[in-house]
Amino acid sequence: MTVLVVLSSSVLAWVIWTLISLLSNYLTARRIGLPIIISPVSSLNPYWILTYRALPILPLLQSLPFNLGKWSRCTYMGWSFDDKYLLHKELGSAFTLVTPSVNEVWIADSDAAYVVLSRRKDYIKPAKMYQPLAIFGPNVNTVEGDDWQRHRKLTAPSFNEKTSTSVWDEALRQAGDMLHSWMERSTNGTRDTVAHTATLALHVLTGAGFGISYSYGKGVQTPPEGHDISYRDALLTVLQSVVLLSTVPRSWMTFRFSPAKLRKVDQATKEFQLYMAEMLINERSQIHKRSSQSRNLLTALVRASEEAKESSHEISHQGLTDDEIFGNIFIYNLAGYETTANTIATGIFLLAAYPEWQEWVAEEINLVFDEEEDSPGGRYEEAFPKLRRCLAVMFEILRLHGSNVYIPRTTGSVDSALHINGKNYIIPSGTFTMTNLQALHTDPRSWGLDSLVWRPSRWLVSTPDTVASGYTKELIEPIKGTFLPWADGPRVCPGRKVAQVEFVAVMVALFRKHRVQPVLMEGESADAGKERLRDIVNDSGLSAVTMQMRCPRAAALMWRRVE
Structure with missing residues (x-):
């Protein structure tokens, strides 16, 4: 009672x-x-x-x-x-x-x-x-005010053209190996496109971002001395366990009777922390032996922090502490892993559902690259600026199927005036302001009556220069506030260019000489198979961190070579 x-x-x-x-x-x-x-x-x-x-x-x-x-x-x-x-x-x-x-x-x-x-x-x-x-x-994603300015100033230089070159080369290599594994499956196709693009994104991060290279098909390696699991596997477990790590106290994971999954996450977290500490010690010992611009995200981050400390009498306020470096390494990995993998996987599904856009992309790729050229993707600085159709595909994916669907902010401790649709409003303190990306990205007033249609060509327009050069059209510049997959303003995602480079490199490797299509079910027509792919893409939901297809394994995709 x-x-x-x-x-x-x-x-x-x-x-x-x-x-x-x-x-x-x-x-x-x-x-x-x-x-x-x-x-x-x-x-x-x-x-x-x-x-x-x-x-x-x-x-x-x-x-x-x-x-x-x-x-x-x-x-x-x-x-x-x-x-x-x-x-x-x-x-x-x-x-x-x-x-x-x-x-x-x-x-x-x-x-x-x-x-x-x-x-x-x-x-x-x-x-x-x-x-x-x-x-x-x-890290740069969790701090505000002066701390944010310090983090931003020291982390932004990590995303430079040297890094983009490394990402381009590594993405081409990983995508080529991934495609080879798909071709071996012949007419059976693969139902693991999402898992495979996740592996690709993870390996690009470890290779181009942190100097630890893995073969696509041989990601599991013997851990180095002093470790029980590899850096790759530790990082993967940490990234896949963000919700657990952010909600479950670490002390609970070490209890004798804790579930095996919690103990595995705890082990991976400790290993990842140890790897970061070792990498930091190594980078600091090598920092004066390298050129001023590094091809490694970690090296650039440590260099910027150390130079800031050396130039300031107030070291604690200018450089980054070890914990802040660890925090930013983690957030680099989190931001660049799932979002990029999702975008690549979604792009493959959509291009398989719309074969006419595959040919459109391949036409540009073969215009940029000589058919007889041995290099699978050429030099980054020469090729990337010309591959506008590949970028248009990425932007159209992010417009309709981006990993983020809203951006939260709050007015904090004071009221704020905001002009909305021709009228001024006072937004009280403590109010969340949620920028609705999906509404902005699909509003017919900005994107036309076909705003819900996936049409990559909407991103391109002819100019005298593009017509004269023989290359495809120029990319449009959307009206401010209508396209925000990487946010905007001072807190725009610093890895935006790196994500674009990775996506375009993967498109080059996959669609230069190959095409993808759905494996049809018994009695299914080609049109019905493509419609099934579109339904799978549209059936997406918010996971722990990003929007993802709920049932990507419901369709197998088959790759074939074209001459």
């Missing part, structure tokens, strides 16, 4: 708290003046996340009469990928989502989005969303 009373009292207290919080946040939202949706839960509520992922509750809520369940349309992770611009078409360029924990202003106005991402001191990264990523130490 006592337990029942305690339980009932707890539920009643929660209901009262929810109602009071909702009322308070609703009154605050009224003062903003934007359309309002009231939700009894936040999309970040862990109990709500577990509920809608375990039970088919969302369709039931959304079918309730009188729009009683409208809130469920925009309070699950990744909702904007499913909705595109439709909710904003109903409510306007911005609306306020009122929840018990916080108010969220969702923005699909290009001018307002650009302002939010440009004014980093007025619209800051919400600490509670990003702090879990400081697993190995503070």
Whole structure:
């Protein structure tokens, strides 16, 4: 009886708290003046996340009469990928989502989005969303203010043309080996495209980024002395366990009766930390023996930090501490692994579903490269600027199927004025401002009536120079705030160019002399097979970190050589 009373009292207290919080946040939202949706839960509520992922509750809520369940349309992770611009078409360029924990202003106005991402001191990264990523130490993604300026200044030089050259060469090598493994499967094809592109992205990171090279087909190697697992396997386990590492205390992983998975993650984390410490010691010992511009991300990071320390009397405020270097190494890997792998895999599925765009890309590749040339991808500095169709494919993937679907910011401790669709609004302190990438990327006002159609050629336009040179058209420059896969403003992703170089190199290696198509099921027509691929791509959802295809193994892809 006592337990029942305690339980009932707890539920009643929660209901009262929810109602009071909702009322308070609703009154605050009224003062903003934007359309309002009231939700009894936040999309970040862990109990709500577990509920809608375990039970088919969302369709039931959304079918309730009188729009009683409208809130469920925009309070699950990744909702904007499913909705595109439709909710904003109903409510306007911005609306306020009122929840018990916080108010969220969702923005699909290009001018307002650009302002939010440009004014980093007025619209800051919400600490509670990003702090879990400081697993190995503070990094450019988790700090703000003066600390962010210091991290940005010291990490940005790591992404230079020397690094791009290394990424180009390594991506060509890895993609060539990956293609060879696919060709060996003949008509059976492969259902592991996503897993294989993940391996490719991981090896490009370890090779071009940190100087540890692995053969594509022989990633598992004997660990060096003093280690139980290889750097590659330690890194892979850490990257695949971000949610566990950011939510489960490390001490729990070492309990004698902890599940084997937790103990494996703990071991990998310790090994990765040890590898980073060894690499740091080695880089510092070699730093004065190398040229001023390094082809290695880690070397460039350590060099920039050490030079900053040597030029300042306030060492602790100018360079990076060891923990900060470890934190940035981790965030480099996290940012460059899953997002790039997803983009490459999605591109392969879409090009298999639209063979006409394969020929379009291959035409450019063969125009840039001599058919008799032995080198699979030429020199980076000569080839990359000419491969505009390959970049157009990447941009069109990111427009409709990007790894990120929104960018969160918060107004912090002060109110902030924001101009939205011709009118000024005061956004109260403590309000989340959510830049809705999917709505911006699919808005017909910016992208035309076919905004939901995957059409890479929309990114290119003819100019006198391109016509005279014989090369393909120039890439367009989207209106500010309409295309934001790498964010914008001061906190734009520093690895943007590196990701583009890797993607283009992979396209060159794969489609210069080969084509991909779906393996048809019994009785399936070619058109139906391509439609099945499009359905698989469209059936994507937000995983722990990024948007991913839910069932990529539902289709096998077959590669063939063309002459």
